[in-house]
Amino acid sequence: MAVEPVVYGASERPPRGDYSRAQQDYTCAQDWASYTPADHDTYRRLVERQTALLPGLACDAFIEALPSLGVRDRIPRFEEINERLKPATGWEIVAVPGLIPERPFFDLLAHRRFPVTDWIRRPDEFDYVVEPDVFHDLFGHVPLLFNPVFADYVQRYGEGGLKAHELGAGELLSRLYWYTIEFGLIQQADGLRAYGAGILSSSGELRHSVTSPQPQRIALDLLRCMRTRYKIDDYQATYFVIDSFDQLFQMTAPDFAPLYAAVRSLGDLAADVTIASDSSITVG
Ligand code: HBI
Ligand code: FE
Numbered sequence: 202m203a204v205e206p207v208v209y210g211a212s213e214r215p216p217r218g219d220y221s222r223a224q225q226d227y228t229c230a231q232d233w234a235s236y237t238p239a240d241h242d243t244y245r246r247l248v249e250r251q252t253a254l255l256p257g258l259a260c261d262a263f264i265e266a267l268p269s270l271g272v273r274d275r276i277p278r279f280e281e282i283n284e285r286l287k288p289a290t291g292w293e294i295v296a297v298p299g300l301i302p303e304r305p306f307f308d309l310l311a312h313r314r315f316p317v318t319d320w321i322r323r324p325d326e327f328d329y330v331v332e333p334d335v336f337h338d339l340f341g342h343v344p345l346l347f348n349p350v351f352a353d354y355v356q357r358y359g360e361g362g363l364k365a366h367e368l369g370a371g372e373l374l375s376r377l378y379w380y381t382i383e384f385g386l387i388q389q390a391d392g393l394r395a396y397g398a399g400i401l402s403s404s405g406e407l408r409h410s411v412t413s414p415q416p417q418r419i420a421l422d423l424l425r426c427m428r429t430r431y432k433i434d435d436y437q438a439t440y441f442v443i444d445s446f447d448q449l450f451q452m453t454a455p456d457f458a459p460l461y462a463a464v465r466s467l468g469d470l471a472a473d474v475t476i477a478s479d480s481s482i483t484v485g
Contacts, residue, residue, distance in 0.1 A: 217320055217332055218298030227305045230325035231279045231296040231319045241275040247327070247336045248273045250404060252453065258411050259401055260394035261448070262385050275399060276321060276335060282343065290352035294343060299332055303371045310359025315346060328404060330407070331434065341398030342382070350446040351396075355382065357453055371462040377423065377453075379431045380441040386418060386482075387443050393418070394482055396446075408437050412484055417473075418442050418479040423452060424463055427469045427479045438473035442482045 222229040241394050247451045252273075255264055269285055283293045295309065296319040302325035309316050317338040330337075347353045358378065365374040385401040393411050395401055410416070419425070421441040429439060443449045470476065 208256060208265055214331075216299050218318065220298045223298050223301075227297050228309075228314075229298055229315070230317070233276070233278050234366060236276050236321070237378060239324060243321055243324055243327065244276045244336055245274045245324045246402070248340060251402065253409075253421075254404060254407050255401075258395060258407050259483070260389060260396045262348045263396060264345050264469070266347040269347045270344060273460040277339065279317065279319075282339075286343070289347045292346045292352055292355075294339075294346075297421060303375065304341045304366050307359050307362030307371075310355055311363055313352075313356050315342060317343070317354070319451070333420060337398065339404045341402030345396065346397075350447065350450055354453065356445060357450070361453065361457055365457065368458065368461060370457070371460055373427045373464055374457070376427050376429060376431060380426050380429065380439075381421070381443070381449060382464070384431075384437050385421075385443060385449075386440045387445070388482065391434060393442065393482070396443075402427070409436055410440055414484065416440055416482070417479075418476060418482040419475075420454070420482060421449070422478075422480075423457075424460055424467075425470075426478065427460060427464045428467060429474075430469055430472050432472050443460075 222232070234300050240253060245462075252267070255267075269282075269289070271281055271285070279294050279296055286292050288296065290313075292313045292315060294317045296312045297316040299320070303315060306316060315338075318333055318335055321336060322334045325349050329356065333341075346355065358374075362371065362374050365371050380397075382397060383403050384397040385395075386400075387396045388395055395410055395411075397408055416436065416438055418440045419442065426441055475481075
């Protein structure tokens with residue numbers, strides 16, 4: 202039975218991926234033979250441009266792990282990466298046709314299977330593609346899955362997501378995903394750096410998130426984070442900052458149910474709002 206595609210946000214445009222290829226768990230086989238020379242060239246150019254932007258902006262753990270992605274001059278075969286990833290942290294990447302519903306997504310993460318979209322943007326979408334493509338997922342998300350502490354955090358996030366889904370709190374937990382795994386910043390001894398995949402795979406937002414005076418940056422607090430709505434199609438107005446992946450992992454140990462109740466009683470916050478209890482982090 203074909204699975205229903207998921208379209209991010211309330212947009213009417215059809216999803217890019219071919220969901221008829223997906224199995225019940227939304228995974229499919231990476232259709233590597235279908236990539237054209239232009240697809241491989243797009244990937245090569247994206248990796249080349251983004252790698253040059255990393256020094257001083259991407260966190261050390263990401264820069265150290267990036268070579269584990271392997272080939273840079275063409276789209277890798279996912280099994281090539283899994284040969285290294287599985288022994289490193291027990292994770293494996295699995296191909297999906299694109300965004301998938303939150304429950305199967307959480308279930309994959311809980312089982313150390315990271316969903317990687319297997320299509321790549323067109324050359325005319327070089328600077329921005331609305332849905333995450335194979336470059337965003339491979340370059341943005343996969344390197345840090347080689348980091349043992351971060352890898353444990355992502356699996357615990359998936360387990361928490363399954364519980365949240367049962368409690369109808371998936372949207373609240375997706376804010377934690379958004380403000381850590383996608384757009385998180387980390388305070389290193391030598392300054393602020395990016396660890397979120399949405400930032401690390403963006404040519405513009407990488408420098409902006411770490412250096413611009415425009416957005417606010419506040420120390421990660423789970424309740425504050427889960428109250429905060431996010432923007433899908435613009436630079437973030439707020440970035441949450443951690444001190445270490447250990448801190449992030451420890452923070453998410455307790456049960457989140459009391460947090461969901463507190464979020465509901467205190468209410469949501471717009472992405473650009475500041476409240477008195479915010480512990481703001483300055484750049485530079
Ligand atoms: N599906 N393939 C894919 N990749 C994601 O990052 C993703 C998803 N579905 C839902 C989702 N992310 C977020 O809403 C999670 O926070 C649940
Ligand atoms: Fe992502």
